[in-house]
Amino acid sequence: MSEAASTRVALAKNTTSRKTTRRHPTSATGTKALLPSLAPLLHEWVPRQRWFAGKGRPVTGFSLVAATEILPLDATATGPGLLHLLVRVHQPGSGQAHPQGDCYQLLLGVRTALPQRLAGARIGQVTEGPLAGRTLYEGLHDPRVADLLLERFRNPGSLGPLHFDRAEPIPPGLTPRVLDAEQSNSSLVFGDAFILKIFRRVFPGTNPDLELPLALGREGCGRVPAPVAWFEAATGPEPLTLGVLQPFLRGARDGWQLALAALAAGRDFLPEAHALGRATAEVHTALAAALPTPPLAHDRTRHLVAGMVERLEAAAQAVPALAPYVPGLRTAFDAVAALGGTGRGWDAQRVHGDLHLGQTLCGEDGFWSLIDFEGEPARPLPERRSPQPTVRDVAGMLRSFDYAARSHHPWNPEWAARCRTAYCEGYARAAGSDPRGEPELLRAHETDKAVYEVLYEARHRPDWLPVPMAAIQRLAAAPA
Numbered sequence: 001m002s003e004a005a006s007t008r009v010a011l012a013k014n015t016t017s018r019k020t021t022r023r024h025p026t027s028a029t030g031t032k033a034l035l036p037s038l039a040p041l042l043h044e045w046v047p048r049q050r051w052f053a054g055k056g057r058p059v060t061g062f063s064l065v066a067a068t069e070i071l072p073l074d075a076t077a078t079g080p081g082l083l084h085l086l087v088r089v090h091q092p093g094s095g096q097a098h099p100q101g102d103c104y105q106l107l108l109g110v111r112t113a114l115p116q117r118l119a120g121a122r123i124g125q126v127t128e129g130p131l132a133g134r135t136l137y138e139g140l141h142d143p144r145v146a147d148l149l150l151e152r153f154r155n156p157g158s159l160g161p162l163h164f165d166r167a168e169p170i171p172p173g174l175t176p177r178v179l180d181a182e183q184s185n186s187s188l189v190f191g192d193a194f195i196l197k198i199f200r201r202v203f204p205g206t207n208p209d210l211e212l213p214l215a216l217g218r219e220g221c222g223r224v225p226a227p228v229a230w231f232e233a234a235t236g237p238e239p240l241t242l243g244v245l246q247p248f249l250r251g252a253r254d255g256w257q258l259a260l261a262a263l264a265a266g267r268d269f270l271p272e273a274h275a276l277g278r279a280t281a282e283v284h285t286a287l288a289a290a291l292p293t294p295p296l297a298h299d300r301t302r303h304l305v306a307g308m309v310e311r312l313e314a315a316a317q318a319v320p321a322l323a324p325y326v327p328g329l330r331t332a333f334d335a336v337a338a339l340g341g342t343g344r345g346w347d348a349q350r351v352h353g354d355l356h357l358g359q360t361l362c363g364e365d366g367f368w369s370l371i372d373f374e375g376e377p378a379r380p381l382p383e384r385r386s387p388q389p390t391v392r393d394v395a396g397m398l399r400s401f402d403y404a405a406r407s408h409h410p411w412n413p414e415w416a417a418r419c420r421t422a423y424c425e426g427y428a429r430a431a432g433s434d435p436r437g438e439p440e441l442l443r444a445h446e447t448d449k450a451v452y453e454v455l456y457e458a459r460h461r462p463d464w465l466p467v468p469m470a471a472i473q474r475l476a477a478a479p480a
Helices: 001-023 032-049 116-121 143-154 207-220 255-265 270-290 298-318 319-342 393-407 413-431 437-460 465-478
Strands: 061-071 081-090 100-113 121-126 135-138 156-158 161-168 176-179 186-189 192-199 231-234 240-247 358-361 368-370
Touching: 032 061, 032 081, 032 121, 032 319, 061 143, 061 413, 100 116, 100 143, 100 192, 116 121, 116 255, 143 176, 143 186, 143 192, 143 231, 176 393, 207 240, 207 270, 240 413, 255 270, 255 358, 255 393, 270 368, 270 393, 270 413, 298 319, 298 437, 319 437, 319 465, 393 413, 393 437, 437 465
Parallel strands: none
Antiparallel strands: 061 081, 081 100, 100 135, 121 135, 156 161, 161 231, 176 186, 186 192, 192 240, 231 240, 358 368
C-alpha cells in the first residue's frame, strides 16, 4: 500500500473513532513522559522559529496544555503521524498578562524515517519516551499532513480538545503548499483556492481574525474574505482559536508591493490610496453595523491616554534616542486628555487594529480587500478585541505610506503626503466624515503608532530606525 493510501486508511479509521467516541489523546501521547522526551528537541527548535515571540530571553522549560494525535503512527507504519501540541513556554520576565508563559501551537510530524524532501523540516530524533527512535519534524511542510488538516475541515467535528467547524463545503484533492513569508503565524495554500492561517501563539478567547471576518460576512461586506472553516481548542473557560481557512485571492498583490512598484516607476499612488481609503471606510461601516459601538467617554478616554503615555515612557527608557522628543510627543496625548476632561467624547467600535499596506490586497480588477484582523500580536487579546476609535486604523495606514516613501531612495516625503491626503479623501467619500476632522485624536494615534515603531525597529531592525524617528521629529514639533 502506498504512503498516501495508508494515510487515507488511517484517517478514515480515526474519523470513525472521532464520530463515535470523541476520543482524547491516545496512549502514545497520553503519558507524562511525552513532553520531557520532546523537550530537548523543542528547546533548540522553538526559539529559532520566526513565529516565536520570546526571542532574547532564555527558555527555562515547557509545560503541556494539551496533546492530541490527529493521525496516530502505528508501530509498524512508515507513513506520517501528526501530533498536535499546545505547549506553554516558560521564560523569565513573561509579563503580567501571561506570567505562566506564552502558549504555542505545534503541529509535529512523526515518522520512523524522514524522506529527503522533508530534510529541511527536520527537528530531530527522539531518544526516549513513547516516541523513542522516531523522527520529529515540522508537520506543515509535509503534504500528507496538510491533506489531513484539510480533510478535518471537510468532515468537521471534535477530536479530544480540538473542534473543527466549517461554513461551507470544501472540495477534496487540493494540492497544499507552505507560504514562507509569514512571521507571527504560519500559512498553507490549498490549490490556489483556500489559505489556512495557523496561529502559533494562542490566547484564551476568540481571535479577532476569526470573529471580525465572520461578522463582516454576516453584514455582506465583500472587502474581507469570509472564513470557510476554522478550528479551536477547549482547554479552559474560553476557547483558543487555532486556525482559519479563507478563500485565497489568487492573482492579488499586497499594497506594500504595489506602493514600492509605483515609487520605483516614479509615479504617484493616488488612485490606489483613494481606493484604499474607501475600502477602509466600508469595512468600518460594516463593523459598526455588526457589533456594539460604545462611546469613548471620559473614563475610557483617560484610560486610552494613560496607555499611550505608558508606552511612550517605556519606549524612551528602551531607546535613548527617543528621550529628547518625549515632551513634544506628550502634547499630542495631553490634547486628547484635555478634550476628554471637558466632556468631549468620541465614537468607538471594533477596528482592524494593525492596518498597513501589507494588510491589504488588490485584485487584478483593482478591487481592494483587507486581511489579517488579528491586531498587533504583541498586545493582549482583550485589548485587541476592545472597541477603538476608527482613526487608529487610519493612523496605521498613514504611517505605512511614510514607510513606503522612506524605503525608496531618494526619500520622497511629498509622495507620502499626497498619498495621505488621497487616502483620507477616499475615506471621507465613503464614510461621510473625514478622519482629519478629529486632528487631536488622529495625531495622538499616529504618535502612539510611531512610538511603537521606534521600539520595534530598535529591537528587530536597527537599520530601519531612522524611518519612525523621522516621524517622531515631525510629530514632536507639531502644534498642539
